[in-house]
Amino acid sequence: MPVKIRGPRKSDRPALRALVESTGVFVPVEVEAAVELFDAALVPGQPDGYHVLVLEDDGEFAAYACFGHVPMTETTFDLYWIAVSPARHGRGLGRRMLAAVYDAVRAMGGRKIIAETSDKPGYEATNAFYRATGWEERGRIPDFYRPGDTKVTYVRDVPPTSESPE
Numbered sequence: 001m002p003v004k005i006r007g008p009r010k011s012d013r014p015a016l017r018a019l020v021e022s023t024g025v026f027v028p029v030e031v032e033a034a035v036e037l038f039d040a041a042l043v044p045g046q047p048d049g050y051h052v053l054v055l056e057d058d059g060e061f062a063a064y065a066c067f068g069h070v071p072m073t074e075t076t077f078d079l080y081w082i083a084v085s086p087a088r089h090g091r092g093l094g095r096r097m098l099a100a101v102y103d104a105v106r107a108m109g110g111r112k113i114i115a116e117t118s119d120k121p122g123y124e125a126t127n128a129f130y131r132a133t134g135w136e137e138r139g140r141i142p143d144f145y146r147p148g149d150t151k152v153t154y155v156r157d158v159p160p161t162s163e164s165p166e
Contacts, residue, residue, distance in 0.1 A: 003093065005100045008041055008052040008064075015061035019085050025122040034081055037066045050080070053100050055093055061085075063093045065101050067113070075111040082115075089125075098133055099162055106158050113158060119150040130154045 013035065020026055020034045041052040055063035063084040070076040079101065084094045105113060115135065117126050131137070135154035144151035 003062075003096060004056045005096065006054055006056065008038060008054055010042055012054055012061055012064075013038060016064060019061065019064065019083055020081075022086055023083060024086070025118075025120075025126075034066070034083075037080055038064075041066060051104060053097065053104065055084075055097050055100075057088055057091075057093060062088050063097050065097050067101055067105065069108065069110070070114070075109055077105045077108075077110045077113045079113050079115040094129055095133060102158050103162055106160075111158050113156050115154045115156070117152050117154070118145060119152050120148065127152060 016038050017031065017035055020031050026034070037050050038052055040046075041050040043049065050066055050068045052064060052066050054061060057063075064081070065079065065083075066081040067077055067079045070078055082094065082097055082101070084097070101113070115130060117123055117130070119127065119140070133156075135156040137152060138155045139151075139153040141151045141153075143149065
């Protein structure tokens with residue numbers, strides 16, 4: 001079965017939780033936040049709410065992204081979550097997911113995306129992924145999430161057309 005990107009389904013909730021937990025980097029409160037945003041994205045009629053895309057690989061929930069319009073801005077979006085099953089890392093699925101996010105954000109009139117992450121151990125690959133896919137680091141706030149856990153902010157202009165996931 002080929003890779004397929006689609007909208008979320010309520011039945012995806014256990015797979016989403018399992019995927020986020022399988023990364024090994026998120027503390028319980030972060031796992032719960034991922035599930036809460038996923039649930040919020042399932043509520044219809046929220047034009048400025050949360051949006052989720054799911055990537056299936058061989059028919060299995062393999063990756064997802066959650067994003068949304070930043071209130072009080074015209075064209076800026078936040079990328080709240082992007083996660084790929086650790087068993088499927090290195091296959092370009094994260095790049096495919098980003099391309100789908102860019103397409104969705106562009107279709108909603110978005111021009112800029114902000115992503116925030118950590119610099120604590122375990123996040124080296126995440127930070128390398130953002131840099132390798134054209135995101136610019138724009139700021140760091142030490143001890144933001146908890147003592148010793150710096151917030152790293154990345155910014156990316158939405159490409160004018162789909163980028164190849166390769």
